[in-house]
Structure formats: C-alpha cells, structure tokens
C-alpha cells in the first residue's frame with residue numbers, strides 16, 4: 001500500500017485537512033471552520049487519527065514563528081484572532097502524531113503549490129500575492145520557501161502615493177502601506193463603501209489599485225528577481241487589472257532590468273483554491289525523513 | 291600539497307584576483323585596473339596561468355546574466371562601461387581554464403563573504419547594501435545567494451519621499467528611486483555640490499539619507515526577513531547614520547514584525563574590502579565538483 005501524506009491549510013476562516021497517496025492524489029479532504037483552538041483542533045486531531053500518515057505539511061495563517069532557532073518555533077504568534085495568540089500549533093500536533101512536519105505560512109504554502117504544480121511549474125522561483133481582505137505574499141527562491149528571521153509580510157511594504165489618490169489608507173499599523181491602499185476593504189472605503197465587485201471595470205479606482213500592485217511588482221522584481229509573480233485573492237478576480245498592472249509595471253520599472261515577457265510574468269493563480277493544500281502535500285512529502 | 295582555489299572580484303574600477311589554499315588562506319592577490327576587456331582580462335588570464343586552481347569564484351559588476359537557462363549566462367550585459375557590454379566573461383574564462391566556476395554579482399559575493407566570515411557569521415541569511423557611487427544589494431537566503439530570472443537590483447526600489455526633501459533625484463532611469471535619492475552623488479547634489487564627507491554630521495541631510503536607507507530596510511525586512519542587514523560603501527563611513535537608520539526603521543515599521551535587536555540587525559560591514567574576495571573563495575570551494 002502507498003504511504004500517506006497529510007496536509008493542513010490553516011486559514012483565518014477555515015482549516016482544510018487532506019490526506020494523499022505517494023502521487024499526491026487526495027484521498028480525503030475536510031473543511032473545518034476556524035473558531036477557537038479547542039474546537040477547531042479537536043476536529044483536526046480526529047481527522048489525522050483516522051489516517052496513518054508519514055508526514056504532515058502545515059501552512060498557517062499568521063503571523064507565525066518559523067525561526068528554527070526560536071523557543072516559540074511552530075507557534076501562531078501575535079494574531080488578533082481570539083484564542084490563537086501564542087498557540088503552539090506545531091507542538092500540539094507533535095504531541096499527538098509522531099511524524100515528520102513541514103511548517104510555513106499559508107501564502108508560502110500556496111506559492112510552493114503554484115511553483116511545483118501551477119502557474120510557475122518548471123521554475124525555481126516565484127512570488128505569490130493574495131489580494132483580498134488583506135494582502136499577503138509567499139516567496140520561493142532557489143526552489144525553497146523564504147524563511148529567515150521570520151517570514152515575509154509583503155502586504156505592508158511602503159508605497160509611493162498615486163498622485164491622484166487621497167484616501168488615507170486603512171492599515172492600523174502604517175495607514176498607507178500596500179495593504180492599507182490596495183486590499184479589498186481599502187478599495188471599498190476609497191469609493192465610499194461601494195462593494196469592490198460593484199465598482200465599474202473602467203472606474204479610475206482600478207487604475208489606482210493597479211498602480212500600487214504594479215509598484216509592489218517592481219520592488220519584488222528588483223529585490224527577488226523571481227521568474228513569476230502570481231496574484232490570487234478576491235480582488236484579483238477583476239481580470240481587467242492584469243493588463244493595467246503590466247502597463248504600469250513597465251512604466252515604473254522603465255526597462256531597468258530584464259524580465260520575462262510581462263504576459264507570462266504577472267499572472268493569475270492557476271490552481272485556485274487548491275494552491276495551498278497542494279503546497280502542503282508537497283512540503284509534507286519533502287519533510288519525510290523516515 | 292593543498293588544493294588551490296581562485297577568486298575574481300570584478301569591480302568597476304579594479305579587478306581583484308586571489309588564490310587561496312583549502313583553509314582559504316590567501317597565498318597571492320593582485321589588483322588590476324578595470325580598463326577594457328583586452329587589457330584587464332589579459333592580466334587576469336596571466337594570473338591564473340601561474341596557479342593550478344581547481345575552481346574559481348567570480349563576483350562581477352553588472353548587470354550580469356545569472357540565469358542558467360539563458361543563452362547569455364555568464365555575460366556582463368547592459369553596462370555603459372566601454373568594451374564590457376555583452377562580454378562573455380565566464381565563457382572566456384572557461385575557454386582558458388577547464389575548472390569549476392561560481393558566477394554571481396559583486397554584491398552577492400560580498401553578502402556571501404559577510405554571511406560566512408563577517409557580520410552575519412553563523413546566520414543563514416543576510417542582505418548586504420553598498421551605498422557609494424550607486425546603491426547595490428546582495429542577498430543570501432537559506433544559505434544561498436538569490437538568483438532567479440536575474441539578480442537583485444535593490445538600488446532601484448521605489449521610495450516614498452521624505453516630506454522635506456525636494457531634490458529631484460539623479461537616477462537616469464527612475465529619478466527618485468533609492469539610488470537616485472541616497473547614493474553619494476545624490477547626497478552631494480542635494481547639498482549643492484558639497485562633498486559628502488564635508489557635510490556636518492548633524493546636518494539635516496543625514497536625517498533624509500537615514501530615512502531612505504531605513505525605508506529600504508523596512509521593505510527588505512518585510513520581503514526577505516533576513517537575519518542581518520549589512521551596510522558597506524563610502525556613505526556608510528558616516529557612522530552617525532546607523533543610530534538614525536535604526537530609529538527611523540523602528541518608526542516606519544511600527545513593530546509590525548519582530549526583528550533581531552536593532553543594534554545587531556542593522557550593522558556595518560565587518561570584513562570591509564575583503565568581503566567580496568572572501569565570498570568568491572567560499573563560492574569557488576563550494577563549486578568544486580572534481
């Protein structure tokens with residue numbers, strides 16, 4: 001019988017748990033609402049009690065501690081989500097299941113899934129940016145997710161203002177960082193509360209959003225030189241944004257460095273909602289030591 | 291007898307070539323002025339004809355092609371320096387010396403040297419920023435220098451303006467990118483041509499420079515999460531900048547993510563002028579396959 005691999009994509013609204021065979025065909029998958037750890041994790045434990053996996057890949061909402069030299073490695077750290085602050089996620093799993101683990105952020109998991117099986121298949125590097133309620137970024141470089149002292153928080157990089165944008169920004173830490181200016185709630189607040197999906201496709205609002213997302217792509221290109229930049233999340237459903245981001249990117253970068261053809265470089269997620277769980281399973285398989 | 295390793299730190303004003311033993315003790319080192327390839331490289335070839343090295347690490351001024359999938363891998367590409375545009379640096383070396391090679395940017399070489407033997411010793415990641423005639427950045431993540439589609443060009447990331455800075459910037463591509471606002475020539479032009487080392491240490495000019503360098507540190511922290519950010523280059527000789535950069539960094543980041551203690555995080559180069567050649571030798575040793 002095939003060995004089994006486990007995956008947990010731990011999101012702010014739901015946890016997806018899955019078990020797959022050696023070819024990473026998913027054999028069972030459940031979705032568990034994210035409430036408090038006592039409830040949510042009880043269901044996670046139950047799921048993995050049924051399946052004899054050799055390793056588990058976990059990609060969690062954050063901020064999380066990914067620093068192997070830290071005493072709180074494996075914890076969800078400073079989240080406002082009730083009950084999850086300082087929760088020893090990896091430790092609680094290890095107490096119950098003596099298997100190998102991979103541990104990274106939700107967006108790094110998705111980036112890895114897209115690299116191996118999605119929009120960046122065949123590449124060694126990519127950035128995955130999700131633009132929804134917030135802005136999050138995952139990064140794979142030289143085939144490995146980025147982890148250093150902590151993990152990327154690309155959503156909060158400093159932005160130069162679009163000259164016609166006077167919205168103050170909604171980030172509680174920085175006001176007008178990338179997330180504060182370009183996440184869904186910022187787009188809606190800038191329009192006086194109109195739902196993002198109700199804003200006309202030719203509204204100036206999208207030009208402003210495209211400018212900020214393009215600026216992020218410029219900085220990421222100059223810093224990481226990835227082979228692909230992949231957008232996911234609710235806001236990226238506005239397909240008209242993609243040509244606008246590419247155009248603004250070209251203007252802002254002004255040909256300073258070479259990039260792949262922009263139609264192949266700045267792209268939509270390919271695996272959709274499966275990017276994260278796919279990444280977790282791949283990371284689980286690679287974490288196997290036994 | 292010990293095996294020998296070679297190194298070339300190819301800078302815009304001089305090439306440093308070195309040979310070291312297995313413990314990376316340097317046995318001979320020469321400095322060759324950077325003129326045109328016919329001259330400079332003739333001396334480089336002569337140097338390596340004298341030494342029977344098993345591998346050579348090259349860290350070159352750029353832009354260079356580091357993309358292994360590219361037909362011009364190993365070339366210096368789009369430089370304004372006469373004679374060096376589209377020069378097949380690695381190819382010309384390989385034609386003459388059938389050894390193993392490492393090939394990366396000058397700043398990646400220095401970053402690697404600082405990681406293994408300098409300010410970031412014992413770490414797995416660091417950023418090295420040189421602030422001189424230009425601004426350049428090298429990055430090591432998970433113990434490896436960053437290479438993707440191309441290489442980092444951190445000097446040109448987009449900057450939010452300091453509210454009191456009205457200098458237009460001097461980058462021919464972007465005007466007021468990081469290099470356009472914070473490199474030596476920008477500092478001097480902002481002061482109406484006063485030499486940077488003659489500007490009083492308590493002049494407002496340094497606060498403005500510190501603000502931009504801190505902003506770069508914020509974006510690099512949020513994107514790469516390195517364990518150290520290391521400054522080199524002429525401008526970083528202004529030691530009063532360091533506390534100012536740390537203070538502005540803390541204000542701009544506003545505690546959004548954890549970092550190491552700032553006195554240990556934002557630091558001066560440790561190896562000084564030896565960072566690059568040390569990095570090259572280490573990369574040479576690791577490139578050895580025979």
Ligand SMILES: Nc1ncnc2c1ncn2[C@@H]1O[C@H](COP(=O)(O)OP(=O)(O)O)[C@@H](O)[C@H]1O
Pocket residue numbers: 131132133134183184185188196197232233234235236237238
């Ligand atoms: N079709 C759409 N077009 C534009 N914006 C959308 C669309 N769907 C969702 N959004 C925006 O994205 C946000 C939700 O992001 P989403 O990625 O769906 O979930 P989350 O970030 O919470 O995981 C909403 O607040 C809304 O502003």
Ligand SMILES: Nc1ncnc2c1ncn2[C@@H]1O[C@H](COP(=O)(O)OP(=O)(O)O)[C@@H](O)[C@H]1O
Pocket residue numbers: 421422423424473474475478486487522523524525526527528
């Ligand atoms: N002691 C100093 N203080 C401030 N700025 C300096 C100092 N020395 C050099 N610089 C600035 O750095 C620039 C030279 O940079 P440097 O790193 O020495 O060389 P390069 O970048 O050409 O390799 C000069 O243009 C000058 O503006």
Ligand SMILES: [Zn+2]
Pocket residue numbers: 155156171172173174175177178179180
């Ligand atoms: Zn923010």
Ligand SMILES: [Zn+2]
Pocket residue numbers: 445446461462463464465467468469470
């Ligand atoms: Zn520039």
